[in-house]
Amino acid sequence: MSPIRVAVFAFDGVSLFHLSVPGMVLGADNGAGLAHYDLQYFAQAPGRVRSDQGVGIDVDYGLEALDEADIIIVPAWSDPEVPAPTDVTDGLRRAHENGKLIVGLCLGAFVLGDAGLLDGREATTHWVARDTFARRFPETLFRPDVLYVADDNIVTSAGTVAAIDCCLHLLRERHGSDAANHIARLLVTPPHRPGGQAQYIERPVPKLSNDNRLPGVLEWARENLSEPLSLDTLADIAKMSRRTFTRRFREATGTTVTKWLNAERVARAQQLLETTDMPIECITSEAGFGTTLALRQQFAAQLGTSPSNYRRHFCKTRVQ
Incomplete structure (x- = not known):
């Protein structure tokens, strides 16, 4: 199976955390039989860049990496008021025209916005920059209340840990919930459930309980x-x-017990829809929904789709 090529943008002042997240999620052992992710880090030109933590990073690739990649990831941009370099935004536009999947983690959404890739699209970013984002990119359908948004082949995320959620979403889209949940367990982070076709809704990271x-x-x-x-x-x-x-x-x-149970039951139904040929009625019972109507209502409310459409979607898109 050919590897999926991922190019991650490195630049002076890059967030060391966000630079590491794609490798933590996509570069981990995601289970037998799944496609390998080949990660490369690129800069405007090969050489050394300095992260926000003062760590020097040697980068072997320049913007030519954009032409070879299947997925391009832009970590949090260092200053939302400073436009991204023209050669970078030009490269991102060309990549978009060639059908590449382009991801902006946190303030990386500003770089995608500078490239004009967010005009008319749903997008999000870190809440601390929401006013700046709305001012700079008025043509964007801004969603400041979600953790990440997928609109066609453009994906953006909110801040910090939402970058992990976003990369788990990329993994889930190609390999299903089992692979994403496996990586989430390795990272000791809760698995996040996907939402509708254009948007994957948020599931907040639980606070630690004082009672074991x-x-x-x-x-x-x-x-x-x-x-x-x-x-x-x-x-x-x-x-x-x-x-x-x-x-x-x-x-x-x-959250409340009722909302948590509904979310867990939908997640269980998703897993069964992805991995079995069980009839919807059997999945309804196995997931704990009293009726198929209740199952469909929760799928519509949480995922923006129906169980049947969800099954068809993943049967067509998951890499075998």
Whole structure:
């Protein structure tokens, strides 16, 4: 299987974290039988660049890497008020015209905006620069409230950890949720569920719980999603009062029990749709939805699509 070539832009002042994220996610062992990701780092010209942490980085490739790459990733740009160099934006436009997938992590969305790639498209960036982004790119359909947005072959993400979410999304698009969840476990980060065709909605990283019983309850619930779980059931498993459990649960997950269960059940249904030929009715029962109508309603609310369309989408797009 031919490797998928990924070119990551390095420049003076580049975020060392964001520069590392594509390699952490796409460069990891993503499971047997999946395509290998060949990562290259490029700059305006080969040579040394200095990161935001003062670390010097030797870069072997120049802008010619744009012509060879299948995926181009731009880490967080160092100053949202400073336009990206013209030769870089020209190269990104050519790459876009040639059908490359182009990703802007965090403030990297500004570089895509400078290249004119966000006009008429949904996009997001770090919340600290939302006013600057809206002012500089008024033709963009700005989505400041999400972690990442995929609009055709342009993907942008919000800040910091959302870069990991975004790269997990790239992996999930090609290989399905099992591969993405495998990498998420290696990184000790929660797997993020995909949204609709043009946008993949957010799932906030849970806060750490002060009680070590709660993680075990969450795992137990995931293993018993087909059962009619309730707040009282989970509180009993945790050996907490209903009130204490409700408070601890929100602290740990950032959401309510009902919303969490619906999200986990949709994630389970996604996995079954991707990996089995089970009828929708059986998946409905296995995921813990009482009726197929409830399953379809949750898919529409969370993913912006139907179970049948989701299955068709992944059967066509996943790399075998």
